[in-house]
Amino acid sequence: MAELAQLIDSEVFLAYATYTTIVLLKMMLMSVITAYFRITRKVFSNSEDTATFGKGENAKKFLWTDPAFECVCRGHLNDLEIIVPFISSGLLYALSGPALSTALLHFRIFIGARIFHTITYLTPLPQPSRGLSWAAGYAVTISMAYRLLTTGLYL
Amino acid sequence: MAELAQLIDSEVFLAYATYTTIVLLKMMLMSVITAYFRITRKVFSNSEDTATFGKGENAKKFLWTDPAFECVCRGHLNDLEIIVPFISSGLLYALSGPALSTALLHFRIFIGARIFHTITYLTPLPQPSRGLSWAAGYAVTISMAYRLLTTGLYL
Amino acid sequence: MAELAQLIDSEVFLAYATYTTIVLLKMMLMSVITAYFRITRKVFSNSEDTATFGKGENAKKFLWTDPAFECVCRGHLNDLEIIVPFISSGLLYALSGPALSTALLHFRIFIGARIFHTITYLTPLPQPSRGLSWAAGYAVTISMAYRLLTTGLYL
Numbered sequence: 001m002a003e004l005a006q007l008i009d010s011e012v013f014l015a016y017a018t019y020t021t022i023v024l025l026k027m028m029l030m031s032v033i034t035a036y037f038r039i040t041r042k043v044f045s046n047s048e049d050t051a052t053f054g055k056g057e058n059a060k061k062f063l064w065t066d067p068a069f070e071c072v073c074r075g076h077l078n079d080l081e082i083i084v085p086f087i088s089s090g091l092l093y094a095l096s097g098p099a100l101s102t103a104l105l106h107f108r109i110f111i112g113a114r115i116f117h118t119i120t121y122l123t124p125l126p127q128p129s130r131g132l133s134w135a136a137g138y139a140v141t142i143s144m145a146y147r148l149l150t151t152g153l154y155l
Numbered sequence: 156m157a158e159l160a161q162l163i164d165s166e167v168f169l170a171y172a173t174y175t176t177i178v179l180l181k182m183m184l185m186s187v188i189t190a191y192f193r194i195t196r197k198v199f200s201n202s203e204d205t206a207t208f209g210k211g212e213n214a215k216k217f218l219w220t221d222p223a224f225e226c227v228c229r230g231h232l233n234d235l236e237i238i239v240p241f242i243s244s245g246l247l248y249a250l251s252g253p254a255l256s257t258a259l260l261h262f263r264i265f266i267g268a269r270i271f272h273t274i275t276y277l278t279p280l281p282q283p284s285r286g287l288s289w290a291a292g293y294a295v296t297i298s299m300a301y302r303l304l305t306t307g308l309y310l
Numbered sequence: 311m312a313e314l315a316q317l318i319d320s321e322v323f324l325a326y327a328t329y330t331t332i333v334l335l336k337m338m339l340m341s342v343i344t345a346y347f348r349i350t351r352k353v354f355s356n357s358e359d360t361a362t363f364g365k366g367e368n369a370k371k372f373l374w375t376d377p378a379f380e381c382v383c384r385g386h387l388n389d390l391e392i393i394v395p396f397i398s399s400g401l402l403y404a405l406s407g408p409a410l411s412t413a414l415l416h417f418r419i420f421i422g423a424r425i426f427h428t429i430t431y432l433t434p435l436p437q438p439s440r441g442l443s444w445a446a447g448y449a450v451t452i453s454m455a456y457r458l459l460t461t462g463l464y465l
Binding site for chain 1: 327331335337338387393397401
């Protein structure tokens with residue numbers, strides 16, 4: 001990490017910014033899908049939300065639990081767990097001066113894996129597909145973290 | 156994103172740092188509120204925490220479930236889901252050289268929306284208020300992501 | 311935050327990159343531990359995952375609820391809640407030009423507190439230990455946020 005000030009203007013950083021924005025937009029789309037499921041399946045977690053659909057005891061039946069809804073929520077949480085490490089280590093990775101082609105390979109595999117992961121969560125597809133797409137995203141982040149720890153370690 | 160090395164010293168970046176810190180402090184406050192609810196309402200999730208209040212079967216009754224507590228937890232999670240995209244796209248947005256007034260407008264709307272969102276979650280206020288404050292924060296992030304994808308796209 | 315472009319090449323930034331990567335790797339380890347618990351204790355949340363272990367009604371009994379598994383999930387979520395503020399305010403803190411020794415002190419206390427926190431969650435150790443390790447990580451982040459708001463405030 002010697003000439004960071006130059007590297008921040010590089011194409012690698014630009015690529016990082018582009019892919020991160022796309023991944024974040026995909027993650028934010030999960031909020032909209034969650035809201036869509038809430039409204040179409042009438043699954044609400046807060047008692048004030050059910051007021052539109054009924055009063056008193058009648059409203060309580062709209063509180064919580066629908067398998068498909070729970071599944072979208074878990075997909076969103078899983079996104080957070082894997083996208084947070086990607087964004088932060090990706091930022092440091094982009095600043096550590098990797099070759100452009102290597103960096104693009106990392107970002108493209110990650111974005112493909114996450115989009116496929118969301119599809120397998122929502123369809124849902126039979127098991128090995130979701131596990132493999134999760135593992136691909138995980139491996140990309142580990143690979144970037146490995147480069148960070150080998151190029152510039154300061155404990 | 157041409158002259159990033161200059162932009163990092165700009166007032167926009169300083170404003171980004173200030174607002175991000177405030178938003179993070181607000182989010183961390185949620186942890187304290189959660190702990191406060193846990194203790195005052197005696198809602199615990201881990202069996203080792205209940206040991207202070209009773210032994211054996213007596214301790215088990217302190218495990219889990221109180222509507223107000225669940226509500227604070229969901230508010231915290233919702234904070235994470237919306238603040239993570241704001242922080243990362245906001246960082247890249249601050250580096251993409253926007254006009255200071257535009258950037259301040261984005262940051263101020265976001266911080267206002269999130270503080271209002273927390274108030275609606277904790278009071279709780281009747282529905283359209285929480286939904287609207289959530290949508291305002293969401294729209295700010297989309298607007299920043301839109302600028303990022305239009306000014307510098309590198310796929 | 312006057313001479314940021316120089317500071318980004320500093321040892322403080324290098325130390326930030328190293329400690330952040332380690333904390334992220336620790337957090338990602340939680341995913342593997344969760345998966346390990348899922349498989350060894352047969353706790354699954356998505357119905358398509360249970361297909362390997364049985365068909366029809368027989369498969370349903372593998373869905374959800376095991377105290378130890380829930381506990382690992384909460385540990386992971388707690389990691390997210392506290393590591394996200396650390397990473398973002400840590401990045402801005404590293405750019406605000408602190409003394410190297412002070413910065414190292416912050417990062418080292420944080421990383422130690424989080425590793426100890428995970429140990430107390432998984433063992434589990436009796437209560438004050440987990441609360442104290444959580445408070446140590448929290449205090450480090452507050453201290454960094456305090457420096458940010460006092461050195462460069464732009465509202």
